[in-house]
Amino acid sequence: VNARGLGSQLKDSIPVTELSASGPFGQYELLRKGLPCVKNELFPSHPLELSEKNFQLNQDKMNFSTLRNIQGLFAPLKLQIEFKAVQQVQLN
Numbered sequence: 001v002n003a004r005g006l007g008s009q010l011k012d013s014i015p016v017t018e019l020s021a022s023g024p025f026g027q028y029e030l031l032r033k034g035l036p037c038v039k040n041e042l043f044p045s046h047p048l049e050l051s052e053k054n055f056q057l058n059q060d061k062m063n064f065s066t067l068r069n070i071q072g073l074f075a076p077l078k079l080q081i082e083f084k085a086v087q088q089v090q091l092n
Contacts, residue, residue, distance in 0.1 A: 051058070064076040 064079070067076045067079070
């Protein structure tokens with residue numbers, strides 16, 4: 001497969017949502033959103049970007065693991081049940 005054929009296959013398989021009609025006149029707002037770049041949507045721009053996106057989740061997992069090692073299995077389970085209960089109350 002030549003490079004041109006591969007490029008056309010990738011272009012056809014990547015949905016570009018930023019190029020939709022979003023302005024008041026149905027045109028792409030270049031000044032507000034900048035140039036659309038499909039590559040940045042596909043791959044993280046830095047190796048630590050994925051880690052930073054999941055920072056809070058990783059922090060919670062580490063805290064629950066530490067709590068389980070110190071106080072036993074019941075302590076993190078109790079906290080998780082309380083967190084879910086609070087989230088349900090906040091949604092209603």
